[in-house]
Amino acid sequence: MKREWRMPLTILSIAIFALFIWWAQNHLNAYYIRVLSTAAIYIVAAVAYNLINGVTGQFSLGPNGFMALGGFTVALLVLPVSQKQIVYFLQPLIWPFNSFSLPQSLFIVALLLAGIVAAIGGIIIGFPTLRLKGDYLAIATFGFGEIIFVLANNLISITNGALGIKGIPEYSTLMWTWGWAIFSIIVVSNLAKSSYGRAMKAIREDEIAAEAMGINVFFHKMLAFTVSAFFAGVAGGLLATLITTVSPSLFMFTMTFNLLIIIVLGGLGSITGSAITAVLFAFLQELLRTVEAPIQLGPIHLPGVAGMRMVVFSLLLILAMLFYRRGLFGRKELSWDLILSIFERKGEGVGTTWKKEKMKLS
Amino acid sequence: MDIQSFIQQLLNGISLGSLYALIAIGYTMVYGILRLINFAHGDVFMLGTYFAFYLVMIFMLPWWLSATLAIALSAIVGMLIDRVAYRPLRSAPRISALITAVGVSFFLENAGIVVLGARPKGFPRPEFMSHTYNLGGAYITGVSIWVPVISVILLLVLFYVIYRTKIGMAMRAVATDMETTRLMGVDLDRVISYTFAIGSALAAAGGIMWACKYPQINPLMGIFPGWKAFTAAVVGGIGNILGATIGGLVIGIIEIMIVAFFPALSGYKDAFVFVILIIFLLVKPTGILGETLKEKV
Amino acid sequence: MEKGKNEAILTMNHVTVVFGGLTAVNDFCIDIQRGELVGLIGPNGAGKTTVFNAITGQYIPAKGEIFFEGREITGLKPDRITKYGIARTFQNVRLFSELSVLDNVLVSYHARIKSSFWEAIFHTPRYLREERTFYNGGMELLERVGLAEMAGETAGSLPYGQQRRLEIARALATGPRLLLLDEPAAGMNPEETRQLMDFIKRIRDEFGLTILLIEHDMKVVMGICERIRVLDYGISIAEGTPAEIQANPRVIEAYLGEEERENAEA
Numbered sequence: 001m002k003r004e005w006r007m008p009l010t011i012l013s014i015a016i017f018a019l020f021i022w023w024a025q026n027h028l029n030a031y032y033i034r035v036l037s038t039a040a041i042y043i044v045a046a047v048a049y050n051l052i053n054g055v056t057g058q059f060s061l062g063p064n065g066f067m068a069l070g071g072f073t074v075a076l077l078v079l080p081v082s083q084k085q086i087v088y089f090l091q092p093l094i095w096p097f098n099s100f101s102l103p104q105s106l107f108i109v110a111l112l113l114a115g116i117v118a119a120i121g122g123i124i125i126g127f128p129t130l131r132l133k134g135d136y137l138a139i140a141t142f143g144f145g146e147i148i149f150v151l152a153n154n155l156i157s158i159t160n161g162a163l164g165i166k167g168i169p170e171y172s173t174l175m176w177t178w179g180w181a182i183f184s185i186i187v188v189s190n191l192a193k194s195s196y197g198r199a200m201k202a203i204r205e206d207e208i209a210a211e212a213m214g215i216n217v218f219f220h221k222m223l224a225f226t227v228s229a230f231f232a233g234v235a236g237g238l239l240a241t242l243i244t245t246v247s248p249s250l251f252m253f254t255m256t257f258n259l260l261i262i263i264v265l266g267g268l269g270s271i272t273g274s275a276i277t278a279v280l281f282a283f284l285q286e287l288l289r290t291v292e293a294p295i296q297l298g299p300i301h302l303p304g305v306a307g308m309r310m311v312v313f314s315l316l317l318i319l320a321m322l323f324y325r326r327g328l329f330g331r332k333e334l335s336w337d338l339i340l341s342i343f344e345r346k347g348e349g350v351g352t353t354w355k356k357e358k359m360k361l362s
Numbered sequence: 363m364d365i366q367s368f369i370q371q372l373l374n375g376i377s378l379g380s381l382y383a384l385i386a387i388g389y390t391m392v393y394g395i396l397r398l399i400n401f402a403h404g405d406v407f408m409l410g411t412y413f414a415f416y417l418v419m420i421f422m423l424p425w426w427l428s429a430t431l432a433i434a435l436s437a438i439v440g441m442l443i444d445r446v447a448y449r450p451l452r453s454a455p456r457i458s459a460l461i462t463a464v465g466v467s468f469f470l471e472n473a474g475i476v477v478l479g480a481r482p483k484g485f486p487r488p489e490f491m492s493h494t495y496n497l498g499g500a501y502i503t504g505v506s507i508w509v510p511v512i513s514v515i516l517l518l519v520l521f522y523v524i525y526r527t528k529i530g531m532a533m534r535a536v537a538t539d540m541e542t543t544r545l546m547g548v549d550l551d552r553v554i555s556y557t558f559a560i561g562s563a564l565a566a567a568g569g570i571m572w573a574c575k576y577p578q579i580n581p582l583m584g585i586f587p588g589w590k591a592f593t594a595a596v597v598g599g600i601g602n603i604l605g606a607t608i609g610g611l612v613i614g615i616i617e618i619m620i621v622a623f624f625p626a627l628s629g630y631k632d633a634f635v636f637v638i639l640i641i642f643l644l645v646k647p648t649g650i651l652g653e654t655l656k657e658k659v
Numbered sequence: 660m661e662k663g664k665n666e667a668i669l670t671m672n673h674v675t676v677v678f679g680g681l682t683a684v685n686d687f688c689i690d691i692q693r694g695e696l697v698g699l700i701g702p703n704g705a706g707k708t709t710v711f712n713a714i715t716g717q718y719i720p721a722k723g724e725i726f727f728e729g730r731e732i733t734g735l736k737p738d739r740i741t742k743y744g745i746a747r748t749f750q751n752v753r754l755f756s757e758l759s760v761l762d763n764v765l766v767s768y769h770a771r772i773k774s775s776f777w778e779a780i781f782h783t784p785r786y787l788r789e790e791r792t793f794y795n796g797g798m799e800l801l802e803r804v805g806l807a808e809m810a811g812e813t814a815g816s817l818p819y820g821q822q823r824r825l826e827i828a829r830a831l832a833t834g835p836r837l838l839l840l841d842e843p844a845a846g847m848n849p850e851e852t853r854q855l856m857d858f859i860k861r862i863r864d865e866f867g868l869t870i871l872l873i874e875h876d877m878k879v880v881m882g883i884c885e886r887i888r889v890l891d892y893g894i895s896i897a898e899g900t901p902a903e904i905q906a907n908p909r910v911i912e913a914y915l916g917e918e919e920r921e922n923a924e925a
Contacts, residue, residue, distance in 0.1 A: 057455075127644075128640050132643065132647050135397075135456075135460065139589070139596065140639060140640065140643065144636070146586065146589065146636075147632070153629070154629040154630060190780050195765070195768070195790060197779075198758070199769045201755065202755045205754075205756060206754075208737075209749065210766065211741075212715060212738075212746075212747055213738075213766050213832075214742050216770075217738065223776060260464065305476050306475065307472045307475035311469065314472060321465060322450055325454065
């Protein structure tokens with residue numbers, strides 16, 4: 001397929017999709033809009049998570065912590081001052097958050113700040129751990145998520161403790177969530193495909209060899225981790241303004257676990273794979289709600305079992321790792337070439353194409 | 363703070379610390395051999411307490427027998443986890459085994475919620491653990507005395523196994539150089555199995571004593587002690603059993619002392635361990651006793 | 660210091676590397692002149708690879724100093740040293756096995772990138788130009804080493820001999836002036852070895868390289884090296900031309916000793 005065709009095709013399909021989103025926002029009922037938005041938020045978080053775990057090969061368990069940072073940041077920024085006075089009845093909210101709130105027109109600023117706060121958190125965690133070889137990142141990020149939970153419960157004058165913050169304006173429309181989803185896919189897959197991404201993949205494959213080829217390992221791990229934390233923070237902010245409340249328990253480890261399932265099933269290292277499984281997962285999660293609800297099978301009544309969904313998900317993850325480790329896409333990306341190669345015969349290798357181009361030039 | 367209450371707190375810290383040490387040993391042994399953070403280890407600790415709970419409450423077994431059986435059952439669970447979830451991934455990229463470990467951990471926690479119920483259960487602690495002793499004016503509960511004593515006994519048994527038995531020698535050999543040890547005809551899978559069994563047994567023993575100290579058990583009780591114990595293993599020098607013991611004691615004592623000296627900060631006591639971890643990773647990532655693990659180039 | 664100032668491209672002064680009490684390399688000194696092809700030989704475990712690791716920064720020497728083109732590089736991080744102009748291959752091939760052959764080579768160009776990652780993300784013209792230059796350079800290089808046909812294959816799927824060749828190509832792509840080859844002929848059949856010898860001589864001339872190589876295959880060492888250094892138990896025991904080394908009684912003793920050891924084990 002001709003290279004010049006790819007860009008217009010991509011733009012065209014994004015335009016068609018944008019039309020669909022616009023239609024959906026106006027015609028679908030609130031339930032479907034919420035599921036679709038959740039899917040988009042999963043995309044933002046999962047695609048970013050895949051950058052550090054799948055592309056760079058560094059095992060992070062941090063997204064829930066970064067999403068919490070982003071979620072609380074947005075909540076503090078956009079919650080109306082009057083609502084703040086109602087919510088914070090245990091202890092008053094600290095200055096300056098008690099005296100202002102961003103209008104809807106500045107929602108984008110709130111989201112960017114959410115991403116920046118999370119990215120700073122990422123730098124703080126990444127600096128001590130990513131210099132070291134080994135799995136210190138995993139243990140530090142896991143602890144970080146738990147510590148955010150502890151802090152959110154205790155810093156009542158900022159987070160309102162275990163009660164959380166209610167009444168956040170519902171700014172996250174489908175346009176916002178899907179806009180960010182598409183933006184994150186473009187940014188992360190461009191990064192992964194770029195020279196910087198190649199360096200990250202080299203680190204995943206063999207850290208010592210990558211270093212010996214002149215790659216600054218620490219810098220590239222930090223870059224991947226910080227970008228990943230930024231988008232996780234944005235995802236947290238979108239989530240806060242979708243469900244209109246944040247509380248410490250919203251950002252428990254389960255969130256990271258869900259994202260882990262998504263990136264494993266989509267194929268560690270495949271950005272588009274994560275995006276597709278993120279959508280599937282959002283719907284699967286809704287379907288599996290029925291598992292936890294009471295079931296009436298004729299005369300037999302099965303009481304609902306809380307926690308059953310997570311049992312199913314964890315088994316799914318273990319089985320995928322044992323028997324289906326490459327996931328849906330392996331490390332391939334969904335691209336026009338891949339779609340067309342299903343219809344066409346096998347394409348030419350990079351080498352022959354290059355030779356042809358060279359011949360044309362001479 | 364007067365000297366009596368200081369001693370009281372110190373003993374308290376030592377008893378908490380020896381529990382962290384018992385859990386940390388399992389992490390450090392597995393990491394030393396497989397370079398794998400066994401996330402499910404904290405959940406084996408939780409299972410140990412439930413085994414003991416049901417053996418006492420339902421099977422009405424005497425306390426010492428329940429505890430012994432619970433430890434044995436946990437050892438089997440530990441071996442099973444390795445057999446089913448980790449062994450097939452020995453030659454896979456390391457991140458695969460880590461992800462699986464997270465999966466197993468989450469499975470045990472949620473299966474625990476489904477099967478055992480999310481509501482905390484009161485743990486039936488034996489009388490000698492809850493009894494209060496008066497030692498020269500300082501009032502000390504049985505837990506603070508017996509936990510360190512039993513832990514020391516367990517540690518002595520462990521060191522005997524590691525340094526004086528054939529399987530212990532095999533474990534040390536595998537941790538030093540897995541490939542060479544395998545070439546010399548040692549059955550790696552068997553050695554790794556025993557490692558999981560020993561680590562899980564110690565975690566279960568720690569769990570049962572934990573439940574005597576904090577007699578409320580629930581399926582998620584293993585998460586925090588597990589993570590702190592892993593931090594203890596890092597602080598002590600990952601891969602080093604004595605280091606894990608020291609790390610556990612250090613973390614336990616610091617945690618108790620922070621709460622004792624700064625009661626206002628008690629809500630943050632779990633956060634301090636995190637700060638300790640980050641400081642160690644910045645200043646001395648090899649831990650108190652650890653040597654630099656050099657990767658062969 | 661005085662040695663660091665002469666014409667040598669690489670100078671090692673009294674370098675000692677210790678692993679927890681065990682001295683792997685003891686008081687190692689060497690001067691390598693620009694354009695030379697030097698062999699480093701010795702029985703197994705003599706510390707040859709450790710010398711490489713000390714030069715490239717994987718290990719930090721306990722004592723001694725290392726100069727490259729008059730600049731001290733002792734204790735610098737491996738990526739810095741590579742950027743200064745030293746590249747290496749590994750004894751047990753360490754390719755990025757899941758990446759394509761072309762990508763393996765392109766990774767080495769990354770250290771020279773001028774565009775920031777922002778430009779890379781948003782595909783600015785400057786970035787696209789740079790990427791194009793890398794791509795052309797990488798393909799050019801692959802063609803010169805005879806791997807252009809395989810550019811799109813996964814590196815791990817190549818036959819062993821080609822993997823070794825790709826590793827050398829990857830090292831060349833970093834633009835080195837000094838190339839360290841760690842047992843390049845290991846596991847090759849006589850025909851492949853013969854091709855490899857020609858290949859090494861050819862790249863030295865074409866790329867204007869200085870080469871230091873570790874090799875067990877005496878045909879290779881004697882056939883292409885102009886100067887040979889012999890290590891045993893971490894200590895230099897001899898240096899000279901191939902002819903001199905072959906006649907040196909201490910070298911013969913060291914190698915015979917190894918054979919005796921092997922016989923005793925068998």
